[in-house]
Amino acid sequence: MSNLKNLTAYRSWNRKYWLLAAALLLSVTVIEAKTYFIEKAVGQYLVWQNPGREKVGRQWQVEQKRLLAGTRLEKISKELRSREKAIAAIPDFPELMRQVLREKQLVLPAHHFIRLYHTLPFFLKEHVIEPDSLIALRLGDRLDNVILNREAEGIELVLLDAQSRIENILFISNELLQVFFKHGTSEVVDVTSDPRFAGRVFPFDRFWQSLSRLPKIMQNQFFEAMPELLTLAGPTAKVAISNKISEDLVEVAVAPDNFRAVIYYLPEDWIINFVSTLEYPWMQDEAQDIL
Amino acid sequence: MKRKIFYSIISGFAVVLLAVYAGFLWLATDLPHIPSDLRHLIYAQPTEVYADDGSLVYTLGGQRYVPLNKISPHFQKAVVAAEDGHFWQHHGIDKLAMVRAFYRTVFLGQTQGGSTITQQLAKNLFFTFKKRFSRKFKEILVALQLESMFSKEQILEAYCNLIYFGGTAYGIEDAAQQFFGKAAADLTLAESALLAGIINSPQALNPFSHPEAARRRQAVVLQRMKRRGLIDEATYAQALADTLVFSPRQRRSNDFIDHVLSLAIQRFGEEAVVFGGLKIYTTLDPDLQQMAEEELAVGLARLEAELDSTGMPLQGAIAVVSIPTGEVKALVGARQYLPGGFNRAVSQNRHVGSGIKPFIYYAAFEKLGLNPASVVMDTASVFYTPAGRRWMPRNFDRRYHGPMIIKAAFMQSINVIAAQLGYRLTPKVMKETLRRFGIQAPIPEVLPLALGTVGISPLEMASAYGIFARNGEYLPPIFIKRVEDINGIVLDRAFIVGEERLQPDISYQVLDMMRGVIEQGTGRSVRLSGFLAPAAGKTGTSTDYTDAWFTGTTTSLAASVWVGYDRNFRLYTRSGRGVTGGYGAAPIWANFMKRAVERYPARDFRKPPGVKQIIVDPKTGWPAAEPSEGMTVVVPEDYWPALPTDLPPRQWTPSTDSLQIIQNE
Structure with a gap:
């Protein structure tokens, strides 16, 4: 009798707890379905963790490569700027010629070339190019860059327009270079x-x-x-x-x-x-x- | 007993919870950091490649970013309907969809995606496409975090800007521009539904390659929109009936662009080119490129129909170079472009056969004092090399023609004469001459070099022939005119600086002989194909008919066409006839040039000082008795042809004139 009583009580207890658990589960499910509280809690936890996490993953790798690219291009651009600075620092035409002899080739924006051209005495200028020819090129907007090439017999000057087409080719012989170097x-x-x-x-x-x-x-x-x-x-x-x-x-x-x-x-x-x-x-x- | 069971259940729950928590912690440890602004991670200035006319022809590595208010509301609705119907309700994951997908995957063996837009965004931002459960769980966790950090609008905006639409289209702005040539803000409902449909499978639903599949998918998207009440019945029917107008010119790569990018990578490094947001201004003429691609495809198809089947596709390549500037205007490296595929116009060096003769004849005129009117003897000749090897070149027609002037020998592509000249020049001088023409390919110093047993690329051939059209001025082939960085600073630029490498008068004499090839020689098919403008060129056929070449030039463009098989199969027609350069490559060249001259007019070649035109007998070199019987040749100004003697010229027959034995001295 006692055993039977115990069994009934156990069953009742068991049912009660299962019902309780089921009700709990159901209410959690309903609340979750309505509020997404689990996702939100997990999400908030992850947001809290976010600052300490590493920048890994596909898009971060791309970002890393972008940074590398930027660094490399900045380096190239810095080299160009320092080269431009060096060109801007050339004090006069003879020094420009010396630089070409050292570096084999130099590309000069037209305004730098004209600045250095003006450092020559007027009676030497025409041995490079007649001033009126230069003016004509400038007037027609036909001079953008000058390439200076070192050659065996002297220095070749290639005058280019904005489309990099040749407008004129000049030549300064080694003999004339010596004149430039020694004058004064x-x-x-x-x-x-x-x-x-x-x-x-x-x-x-x-x-x-x-x-x-x-x-x-x-x-x-x-x-x-x-x-x-x-x-x-x-x-x-x-x-x-x-x-x-x-x-x-x-x-x-x-x-x-x-x-x-x-x-x-x-x-x-x-x-x-x-x-x-x-x-x-x-x-x-x-x-x-x-x- | 009761207690025991109770504790067992509690312990079980605790173990499960602990396991879930441990798993969560384990997965959460190596989750990626998420920035506070997703735009920062997505937006990237693309590297842009421009054609010579200033049009943008290709973009690389970049990602445009437009705010949500610049994206058509139609597209916003369509993409939500197509990809994630409950997007506006859930918090990153759609549990029902996940359960459904799990059930179908595990129990029915079907693959069904249950990913929400947020999950797809997480995947595209941080994960690879490898299918792993751990990756899937991490993706879910990141999606939950994204939902906690950003509003739904921000998530949708990021998604629309990141998602892949096939080809080179990443993000909706890029896709709208590429497919419809308009901004994302201006997309219509029908266009939006089509684009939203593509996301599911960008390759299989590409509207250009699979228009039917794309339209079917568009209908599905519209149906879903209607079912969700986003559009009404009339709008649905109207969108279905709408005709879609696609953008006519698609930004797609070609062999030219591939080569430009490889040159840029050599100069700046891969990262800088792909992710640096460079602006690369090229020499490409898109119209000319299209003409070259089309004419090569048509010409190869025509030729292939006549050939013995080898089971391999017939291949071809074209390179086109501008005469005034040396700029490369078009480049086709394969019959059908494959991204990153083998570029035969640049990378392949195939034997050029008689295509080498203009260079050899130039050297002969310069070094041996000959000219086009000099008389030479075409007879069986045996050459002994210093190593004692015997070489007996044969003519294409297996016959010998006796005495003839050099121009006639050139026009008929007589091998024996070229071999004789090569022998007199020596292999070393021939090699040096080829280097003067800008040919960088490896050149063997052997006597058969005179007959073109050297591999040269079509680009080098076109560039080298261009020197003749410029009367001896060499211009290096240029692909890139200028490269600017993201701020517009010029990082590199090409300068067109010519170099006088040949004597203009001699160069012009060879050019005139090349004109003869087209008018009456082995390249007559150029005229027969209907190309009538002034031009000069030379055919080339390698030993055993494995390669057919035609390289020619006008005053505006030089182009070289190569035809052959990748595995050196012979080019034979079904009737057993070998395919020569004149038959296989010259018609392609002519058909291309017929179209090209409309944009690049061909004028008469400029005659330099120091030469004159005379008419001589092609056999004897004597002044022609009747102009109609003679051959016009260009010779040095101080050259006077031998006057005829009283005796008639000796009749030459192969049987009476004995074999020449030429020993190395």
Whole structure:
């Protein structure tokens, strides 16, 4: 009897708990169906965990590659900028030529090229390109870049338009390059004994007298072309004309003493004009001969 | 007893809960970090490839991003109806759909996706496409997190911008532009339903390759929209009846673009090209490219119909180069383009046969002092190489023609004469000459080089022939004009700088002989095909008819066509006739050029100073008695042909003139 009682009580207890569990499960299901509280709880937990998690997965890998790409392109762009800076820092045309000789090839935006072109004395400019040709190119918007190529016989300048088409090809021979490099530089030389100046060395006062016979405008050209003429003028100073003519340019030395001289290259016709002012006809003839 | 059972149940529950929690923790440990702004992770400036006319022809690696208000509401509704009907209700997962999918997968063996839009977004953002349960659970967890972090609108916006539509279309803006040539905001209901339908299977439902399947899927999407009350019956019927107007020009890759990208990768690295958002301005002429693709396909199909079946598809390649600039305007590397496939126009070096002769004759004129009117003897010749090897070249027609002027020998592509010239030049000089023409392929220093036993790509051939049209000026082939970075800074640019590599007068003499090839020589089929503009060219056929070439030039374009099999099968017609360059490749060249000259006019070639035109007897080189009997040749200005003697020229017959034995000195 007692066992039977126990069994009934157990069944009742069992049913009660199962019903309770089922009711609990049902209410959880209903609430979940209405509110999605489990998903939300899990979601919120994951959001809470989010800051500490690593950037892994497909799109993060792409992001990583994007970063790498950006770094690489930034590096290239930085190199280009530093190259542009280096080009912008080139002080004058001869230095540009030296750079081309070192680097084999250089590409210059037109405005940089023109800036450096203007650093040349006006009588040397036309040996690169006539200023009016350059103006014509600029006016027609036909000059965008200049490529400078080092070659065995000199430097080739390729003028390109915005579509990278060739507008003109210029050439600066090695001989002319030497003129650019040496013009206005000081050289250790005794003009009185150097054979290339033999017979054409003028004491400064005589040179000055002859020069003053030229029209004022021509005198100014000499002063402008040879700025050291005024600096080095003195009782021991001499001006010597060389027998070397490169590309219609005559080498002229302004020597403060017998140890050094500043070398210039002047147009041949200027020297002819100067020679015509010399006092003695034989000197004129001799001077003409060397030209 | 009661207690025992109770504790057992409680313990069981606890174990299950603990197991679920442990599993959850394990999966949650290596979940990805999710950014606070999904746009940051999705948007990427694509690398864009532009044609020479400024049109955008290809994009790579990028992902456009448009806000939800710039996406057509039709599409928003359609995509929800097609992919996730309960999107606006659930919190990341659709439990019923998951149970259904699980049941069907496990018990019925059917594959059915139960993924919500949020789950798909999670998958596309962070996971691979490998089917694993662990991946699926992680995807669910990320979806739950996404739902907790972002609004439904933000999730839908990210999804629309990330999802793949096939081809190169990632995201709705890209898809709308590529398929319909319009912005995502302007999509109609019918267009929206079609695009929303594609997502399910972008390849199989592509409206270009599978239009019927795409329309069926569109109908399904519209049906779902109607069932969910998103559209009414009349709108549904109207959308079904709407005619879809697809964008005429699809941005798709071709061999030209593949090559451009490989060049850019060489220069900047793969990451920079794919993910750097570069702007690559190329020399491509899309119209010319299309013409080349079409004419090659038509020409190969025509030829294949006449050939003995080999079981392999007949292949071909075309390269087209601009004469004034050296820019490559079109490139076809296969009969049918395959992304990343073998590019025969650039990478393949096949024997060029007689196509090499213009270079050899140029060298002979320059080094040996010959000219097109010089008389040579076509007779059986045996050559002994320094190694003592015997070589006896034969002519195509297996006959010898006796004395003839060089132009006639060139036009008839006489092998014996080319071999004689090659012998006199030496293999070393021939190789040096080919290098002057810009040919970079490996060149063996052997005597048969004179007959084209060297592999050269169609691109190099076209570029090299272009030098003749420029009277000796070499321009390197250019594909990329300019590359800009994301900020518009020019990273690289090409400069067109020519180099005088040949003597203009000699170059023009060879060019004139090449004109003769088209007018009366082995390339007559060019004229027979109806191409009548001024042009010069040369056929090429390799030993045993494995390769057929025609390379030719006008004043505007140089093009080279190669035809052959990948496995070096011989090209024989069913009647047993070998396919020559004149028969197999020249008609393709001519048909392409007929269309190309409408855009790139062909004028008369410019005659340089130092040459003149005379008419001579093609056998004797003497001034022709009657102009109609003579052959017009271009010779150096100071050249005077020998005057006829009183005696008539000796009659030459193969039987009386003995074999020439030419020993290496």
